[in-house]
Amino acid sequence: MRAVFIVLLSIFTIMETYSQNKTVDRLPVAAGRFYSADKETLTKDLSGLFKNCKKTTGDQIVRAIISPHAGYVFSGEIAAAAFSSIPVNSEYKNIFIIGSSHVMAFDGASVYNTGDYITPLGKIAVNREIANTLIRDNKVFNFPIDAHEQDHCIEVQIPFIQYYFKNTPTIVPIILGTNNERTIKHIAEALRPWFTPENLFVISSDFSHYPPYNEAIETDKLTALSIESGDPVTFLNTLKKNSEKQIKGLVTSMCGWTSGLTLIYLAEKNDQLEYKLIDYCNSGDSQIGGKDEVVGYNAIVLTEKKQNAVKKPELKEELLFTEEEKSRLFTLAKNSIQARLDNNKPEAAVETDMPSKFMKPLGAFVTLKINGALRGCIGRFISSEPLYEVVKASAVSSAFDDPRFPPLTKEEFKKTQIEITVLGPLKKINNINEIILGRHGIYIKKDNKSGTMLPQVATENGWTVEEFLGYTSRDKAGLEWDGWKTAEIYIYEGVVLEDNK
Secondary structure (H helix, E strand, O other): HHHHHHHHHHHHHHHHHHHHOOOOOOOOOOEEOOOOHHHHHHHHHHHHHHHHHHOOOOOOOEEEEEEEEOHHHHHHHHHHHHHOOOOOOOOOEEEEEEEEEEEEOOOOEEEOOOOOEEEEOOEEEEEEHHHHHHHHHHHHOOOOOOOOOOOOOOHHHHHHHHHOOOOOEEEEEEEEEEHHHHHHHHHHHHHHOOHHHHHHEEOOOOOOOOOHHHHHHHHHHHHHHHHHOHHHHHHHHHHHHHHOOOOOOOOOOOOOOHHHHHHHHOOOOOOOOEEEEEEEEEHOOOOOOOOOEEEOOOOEEEEEOOOOOOOOOOOOOOOOOOOOHHHHHHHHHHHHHHHHOOOOOOOOOHHHOOOHHOOOOOEEEEEEEEEEEEEEEEOOOOOOOHHHHHHHHHHHHHHHHHOOOOOOOHHHHHHHEEEEEEEEEHHHHHHHOHHOOOOOOEEEEEEEEEEEEEHHHHHHHHHHHHHHHHHHHHHHOOOOOHHHHHHHEEEEEEEEEEOOO
């Protein structure tokens, strides 16, 4: 009997494992109701919506949009206006689509992780790695995917994505089932590591539901202004005040307010981001819509502010190099790599022939790239040896000892670009406001864990100071995303030298 039980248990275990790994795509349920179920007709409809929608001029970095999810005949042009605020040449790794549940309530978020989403325009891939990470690491994402089966809020956005982007990013579809502000804040914190310029956040929401036409215009304007404030308290107070007015027919000022609040929490206190209202209408503006009970639609975009040209403080003298000195450093790096490739010892440098700053005990990293792609990067940010020795040793280590890559070959070396980053001394700080992006690298240390990122990494990725700290903490020091908050933080200045030959 015991043997039979064990066999049955094994069978059930296998069945359960298979069930968990089985791919189940999310089939369209809004097609034929909110938009056309015919591919050709849908494509034609989208073409018309983008042609007729309000266009946004200028080259801007879009971090998020708020887009309506009603039938395209009512809100399609507003949704197209929201997506059109994104420059056509923009490329994102992932698009996080966040909507508030219309069909069920639960105290957290449901992220679809068993397959891809399908619309009449075809399949759009879900980034299941991110989805599974959210579920594994955050209790607030531990809710079943059933929430996606009959809800239209995510699906209605996808044809716009499929039509608008030439290279369609993967998506992370998230439905919120909670009205708990504390839970929403936890959801935002869980998403924060991905709230970066390489990802787009699409908040799916309509605005006022069922007030008369003119009252909707006023209510939706107030709600949009509260979002533009970027302050969660202002936003929540506005929703409350709208409700207290007891406007005839008004059920909600924003059906996806929890999704909007998630975005506001993500962008809160980031003075480099700003919201802009792109366009507005309500269902009463449609040829088939009445004026007595309407639904409002706002297109809102969150962008990075354009930076005014601010003169950076002068670098310390020891980090300023003449063109001749730069050329000498690159010659040292190249000759050291070439000697290793030829199985020769590099020629000993004559110290008396070196510029005085080459003799200073400065740190340096040597970065190798081939066609713009990283091929090696190793160095020291603390050194008791003179700079020229650090550059030589770092060049060889980057070419042959970086564990992420195989040793550099002679053929590769012919097309390798070299970048040298010279670093100043470490300075411990107690206030992260001392960090100047693009000028300072950071070094984080806690117990026996530590890690660093060079000054140029933050500007290359468009990070804020907190994102710079978060990525260094998590990816380099092996701490949690917020681990820097209880760690020692050091900064160091750096100058990036590029070989123009």
